[in-house]
Amino acid sequence: MHVADLSKGMLGANGIVGGGMAIAAGAALSAQLQGRGQVAVVFFGDGAASEGVLSEVFNIAALWKLPLVFVCENNLYSEFSPSATVTAGSLVDRPRPYGIPTTSIDGNDVVAVWAAAGEAVSRARQGLGPSFIEARTYRLRGHLEAEAGFIQTKYRTDEEVASWAKRDPIPAVAARLLAQGYLAEDGLAQIDSAVMLEVAEAVRFAEASEVPDMSYVEAAGFIRSAELGSR
Ligand SMILES: Cc1ncc(C[n+]2csc(CCOP(=O)(O)OP(=O)(O)O)c2C)c(N)n1
């Protein structure tokens, strides 16, 4: 949540669960009208999949064959509520009545994600409309970093977290690259240190930067007040 980079076509995560779905449909319509082969992708959780707006977006995206890919990251929890207590039926079945092709994949398998995404994007580019991907995954950290300080009851077991930790996608892809001979140990170590350096530099930059004041929000131009006035 709370990140955006319009220069990269990233229109903004937002604090309203499910808030991105209709924004993505708008982006997909814009891509379709401009005919530049762009495809909109919306990422949301298993909890967000029960927001009513998703049905509306399924309907219009299927009807207008919008170039839109739905990626539902099913991590088995909505905040601290297990899916079984808040989600009826199977998520991957929900888009079917709209005629939207759906697939459920191991979201911790980078190659499976790449393949499913490739298929969905290519369908969208051919004018065949939206696709739905359920990526089964897990979050190894809390919903909030501070949750242990205020949640009295445990909402998942240590065994469950430990079993998913073994399926962490990053070591898994590293092991695969090694096993298949695409990388040797030193190549992997080089990637690790380059990433650590990049992160350290980002932290240094953030800490050395001035705290922006409110006028910066307008200057950054997400929505300029002058534009708002003219709409
Ligand atoms: C409309 C709305 N309702 C409730 C919340 C509070 N809230 C924030 S995250 C969250 C859970 C979302 O669960 P899920 O969609 O599964 O996403 P995850 O965090 O598991 O990826 C809730 C209920 C919110 N931000 N917006």
Ligand SMILES: [Mg+2]
């Ligand atoms: Mg979730």
